[in-house]
Amino acid sequence: MLYCLRVLGVAALMTTTTTLSAIADDLPRSTPAAEGLSAEKLAEVGKVMNRLVDERHIAGGQVMIARHGKVVFDEVYGQRDLDAGLPVEHDTIFRIYSMSKAITSAAAMMLVDEGKLELDAPVGKYLPELADVKVADGDQVRPAERTLTVADLFLHTSGIPYGSKNGSRTERMMEASGVLDRDTSLAEMTTKLAEIPLEFEPGTDWKYGAGIDVLGRVVEVAAGMPLDEFLAERIFQPLGMGDTAFYVPADKQPRFATNYAPKEEGGLNVIDAAHKSPYLTKPGLFSGGGGLVGTVPDYMRFLLMVQAGGEWQGQRLLSLESIEKMTTNQVPEEAGWVTFGPAVRTGVGYGLGFSVTTTADAGRQDEYGWGGAASTHYWVSPRDGLIVVTMEQRMPYSSETEDLVKPIVYGAIEE
Known part of the structure; x- marks a missing residue:
C-alpha cells in the first residue's frame, strides 16, 4: 500500500x-x-x-x-x-x-526543471558505469562514436532494446543476462548493461526498449x-x-x-x-x-x-x-x-x-x-x-x- x-x-x-x-x-x-x-x-x-x-x-x-x-x-x-x-x-x-514510462519521464523532467538533470548531458555523468559504452558492429564490438545522452533514454534512441531470445545480438545478450530481473535492483541492472553493446549508435535510430528503465536509475542518482x-x-x-x-x-x-x-x-x-x-x-x-x-x-x-x-x-x-x-x-x-x-x-x-x-x-x-x-x-x-x-x-x-x-x-x- x-x-x-x-x-x-x-x-x-x-x-x-x-x-x-x-x-x-x-x-x-x-x-x-x-x-x-x-x-x-x-x-x-x-x-x-x-x-x-x-x-x-x-x-x-x-x-x-x-x-x-x-x-x-x-x-x-x-x-x-x-x-x-x-x-x-x-x-x-x-x-x-x-x-x-510517462510517469517515470515526468519524474525525470521534474529534476530537469530543478537543474538537477541535464537532457543533453552524457548518461555517464550520472551513471559512471555507462560512461564508455560500446556498439555492436556485426560480429565485432567497438567504442560508440556518439555520446549516449539522457535525452536518448527518454526517446528510445539509446540503442538499448528489450531482451529477445531470437533478436539481435544485443537483444540476445539482454535476455541472457536478465537485465530486468525484478529480484535485483536498478543499480545491478545498469552494471549488467555496461557489459552489453548498444544495438546502434545513440541518436541514429528509434527502437522501443529499456531506456526508460535506465532513466529510472538516473532519477535515483540525481534525486538521491x-x-x-x-x-x-x-x-x-x-x-x-x-x-x-x-x-x-x-x-x-x-x-x-x-x-x-x-x-x-x-x-x-x-x-x-x-x-x-x-x-x-x-x-x-x-x-x-x-x-x-x-x-x-x-x-x-x-x-x-x-x-x-x-x-x-x-x-x-x-x-x-x-x-x-x-x-x-x-x-x-x-x-x-x-x-x-x-x-x-x-x-x-x-x-x-x-x-x-x-x-x-x-x-x-x-x-x-x-x-x-x-x-x-x-x-x-x-x-x-x-x-x-x-x-x-x-x-x-x-x-x-x-x-x-x-x-x-x-x-x-x-x-
Missing part, C-alpha cells in the same frame, strides 16, 4: 491510506452534453466493450473519458477475475506495464533517493494516486485483476492470477519502464495534470516548457518514425514521455499517448481537449479496444 506519512507533533508519524472512493470523487466531473459530446453516441462504447466481453476477447475492462478537464464518461464492463466471478469495479487495480520513493513523494501523493505503485499490498489484493491470454480455440487462459501474482510482493528492481500497477482514476489524474500544463489543483508539478517537450516530437530526423519490428508508424514521433502524432495522415494531429503490454491504453487530443483511458488485462498486447473505441469517441464530438 502507498502510505502517506504525516507529521503528528514533532516526531511522531502515523500512516494513512487514501481510499479510492475519495480519489474518484475528487475528480472534476461533468456531463457529455455540457462538454460538447453526444451521450447517445458515447453509449456505443458500452456496446462495443460488452461485445468484447461476451465474445471473450477480454474478461473485463474500464473506459474513462474527460473533456475540458472534466470526466464525462466512466464505465466498467465484465469481470476482473473470471474464476472467482468478481466484476471489474471503478477501483479495480490493473498492471499498467509501459504506461509506467529510490525511484519508488521519489514517485510516491513527488507524483503519487500530490496527485492523490493512492493505488499506483510497484506492487499490490495485501489489503488491496482483492481489487487486483487477473491477467489473461487468448486461447487458440477461443476464450481466455489465466497467465497471472490475482491471488498469487508476483505483483503481490515488493520488487527489488523498480521498473520505471513497465513495473507499475494502478487504476483508471489514478492515471486520469496524471493525464489531467499534463493536459493542464503541469498543474494540479493549484500546485505546479512540471513547467510548461517540460510539458511541451514531453508532448511534442523530439526524435532527431535521422532516427526516423516510431517503429515496431518491420512496421513503421509514419508520422508518429516521440516526445520526452509520449508518442506523438505529427501529421493528420497518421491520425488525430498532435494526439499523444501510449499503452501497456496487458492491452491498457490512453490518448490525449489537445486540439479536442480530450483524454481517454482504457484498461483491461490481456496479453500479448491487443489494440482492439483502442481501434473500436477511438472512432466512437471522436465521432461523439459535437462542438
Whole structure:
C-alpha cells in the first residue's frame, strides 16, 4: 500500500491510506452534453466493450473519458477475475506495464526543471558505469562514436532494446543476462548493461526498449533517493494516486485483476492470477519502464495534470516548457518514425514521455499517448481537449479496444 506519512507533533508519524472512493470523487466531473459530446453516441462504447466481453476477447475492462478537464464518461464492463466471478469495479487495480514510462519521464523532467538533470548531458555523468559504452558492429564490438545522452533514454534512441531470445545480438545478450530481473535492483541492472553493446549508435535510430528503465536509475542518482520513493513523494501523493505503485499490498489484493491470454480455440487462459501474482510482493528492481500497477482514476489524474500544463489543483508539478517537450516530437530526423519490428508508424514521433502524432495522415494531429503490454491504453487530443483511458488485462498486447473505441469517441464530438 502507498502510505502517506504525516507529521503528528514533532516526531511522531502515523500512516494513512487514501481510499479510492475519495480519489474518484475528487475528480472534476461533468456531463457529455455540457462538454460538447453526444451521450447517445458515447453509449456505443458500452456496446462495443460488452461485445468484447461476451465474445471473450477480454474478461473485463474500464473506459474513462474527460473533456475540458472534466470526466464525462466512466464505465466498467465484465469481470476482473473470471474464476472467482468478481466484476471489474471503478477501483479495480490493473498492471499498467509501459504506461509506467510517462510517469517515470515526468519524474525525470521534474529534476530537469530543478537543474538537477541535464537532457543533453552524457548518461555517464550520472551513471559512471555507462560512461564508455560500446556498439555492436556485426560480429565485432567497438567504442560508440556518439555520446549516449539522457535525452536518448527518454526517446528510445539509446540503442538499448528489450531482451529477445531470437533478436539481435544485443537483444540476445539482454535476455541472457536478465537485465530486468525484478529480484535485483536498478543499480545491478545498469552494471549488467555496461557489459552489453548498444544495438546502434545513440541518436541514429528509434527502437522501443529499456531506456526508460535506465532513466529510472538516473532519477535515483540525481534525486538521491529510490525511484519508488521519489514517485510516491513527488507524483503519487500530490496527485492523490493512492493505488499506483510497484506492487499490490495485501489489503488491496482483492481489487487486483487477473491477467489473461487468448486461447487458440477461443476464450481466455489465466497467465497471472490475482491471488498469487508476483505483483503481490515488493520488487527489488523498480521498473520505471513497465513495473507499475494502478487504476483508471489514478492515471486520469496524471493525464489531467499534463493536459493542464503541469498543474494540479493549484500546485505546479512540471513547467510548461517540460510539458511541451514531453508532448511534442523530439526524435532527431535521422532516427526516423516510431517503429515496431518491420512496421513503421509514419508520422508518429516521440516526445520526452509520449508518442506523438505529427501529421493528420497518421491520425488525430498532435494526439499523444501510449499503452501497456496487458492491452491498457490512453490518448490525449489537445486540439479536442480530450483524454481517454482504457484498461483491461490481456496479453500479448491487443489494440482492439483502442481501434473500436477511438472512432466512437471522436465521432461523439459535437462542438
